[in-house]
Amino acid sequence: MKVNEIKVSYKQRIPSRQWPKISGSQDTAALLYERWDQDTIALYETFKVAILNNxxxxxxxxxxxxxxxxxxxxxxxxxxxxxxxxxxxxxxLSHNHPSATLTPSQADRQITEKIRKAGAILDIRLLDHIILAPDGSHYSFADEGIL
Structure with a gap:
């Protein structure tokens, strides 16, 4: 009987001491905004995830x-x-609101809670969910006490 084989690998190309350290929502929003496509941030929504170490x-x-x-x-x-x-x-978690409205929608709240619960089962912490506006302003679920 034949079955597929799965191989998992991870190649670290940047030394961990060079990874940006996050200490709050301001750091996170600035890091994400600088890596957002400025040609599309006011056009359509994009959902990104920053993955952190301990x-x-x-x-x-x-x-x-x-x-x-x-x-x-x-x-x-x-x-x-x-x-x-x-x-x-x-x-x-992060996504942009092309409308520049920073208030999270009900759908934003629901997916955040769904991901928080799934992460808890896997011992992966959901630290924040940042909503970015095209001008760089942001909303933080953590700062607002939602997480």
Whole structure:
């Protein structure tokens, strides 16, 4: 009987001492905003995830999806598959609101809670969810006490 074989590997190309350290939502928002496509931030929503180690250093930022002007689909299985592959212990969710409205929608709150619960089962901490506006201003779920 034949079955597929799976091999998991991780190649660290940047020394961990060079990874950016996150100490709050201001650091996170600035880091994410500088890596956002400025040509599309006011056009459509993009959902990104910062993957952190136990020392709150950013191992990677992954663009998980981009959608339309009012939403982006988030596949939680894909998100955690990537986080587990790079041995992340914490995550920070982020997406932009092209409208520049920083208030989270009900859908934003629901996906945040769904991801928080899934992460808790896997011992992966959800540290924050940042909503970015095209001008660089942001909303932090952690700062607002939602997480």
């Amino acid at each position: 020392g709150n250093r950013v191992k990677a930022i992954i663009e998980l999806s981009h959608g339309g002007m009012t939403g982006a689909i988030v596949d939680v299985r894909l998100l955690f598959g990537i986080v587990l592959k790079v041995a992340g212990t914490g995550i920070i």
